Amino acid sequence: MNTPWILGLTGGIGSGKSAAAQHFIDLGVHLVDADHAARWVVEPGRPALARIVERFGPQVLQADGQLDRAALRQLIFQDQQQRRWLESLLHPLIGEEIRNYLERAESPYAILVSPLLIESGQTAMTKRVLVVDAPEELQRQRTMARDQVSAAQVEAILKAQAARDERLRHADDVLLNDRDPAWLRSEVERLHRFYLTLRGGQP
Ligand code: ADP
DSSP states (O other): OOOOOOEEEOOOOOSSSHHHHHHHHHHEEEEEEEHHHHHTTTTTTSSSHHHHHHHHOGGOOTTHHHHHHHHHHHHHTTTTHHHHHHHHHHHHHHHHHHHHHHOOSSSSEEEEEEETTTTGGGGGOSSEEEEEEEEEEHHHHHOOOOOOOOHHHHHHHHSSSOOHHHHHTTTTTEEESSSSSHHHHHHHHHHHHHTOOTTTBOO
């Protein structure tokens, strides 16, 4: 069997990435989420967790031995050097985790879902980029309804992410998710039919 080509799926917070990803899964497409891979590499028993504890001490562990993300975030919050150390430890491991997972994918193409696909350089792993896009006002409304966060918190996240036009510049395909859920589903189906016609991500 040919190895599947990789589609990168990204979009700003609240754009509808996860909802779109779920529709692709329902269509039988194999998919890995970069946020999940980032959690797997620090699970108890994995070498990265031991290195983190070595550096920051047992205060970054919860009672059950899992990484205490909030405690770690607090420690690196205003310490650029520590943050860089952590990034240089985790970045390659997350990439490896994603690659291992995608190598086992068996659908004609497979998807890497990543909120920071473009910012993190993970596009190097993909043949094609699909951006789920929505007007910022809709992103705000959907995120606040989903996460019960304040307008200020959403604003801070929006600012930290790549600007909309920067993301769109990297897009091969754009799914404009500005209508109802049925529209989103039909757009995913349309794109899926198109992707099945591609060889190696190219027409
Ligand atoms: P992301 O993963 O990009 O942050 P989600 O897929 O979680 O975004 O979508 C954000 C919220 O908006 C979710 O609660 C989702 O169910 C809802 N949502 C997504 N697309 C639509 C749509 N077309 N119409 C209505 N609600 C939507």
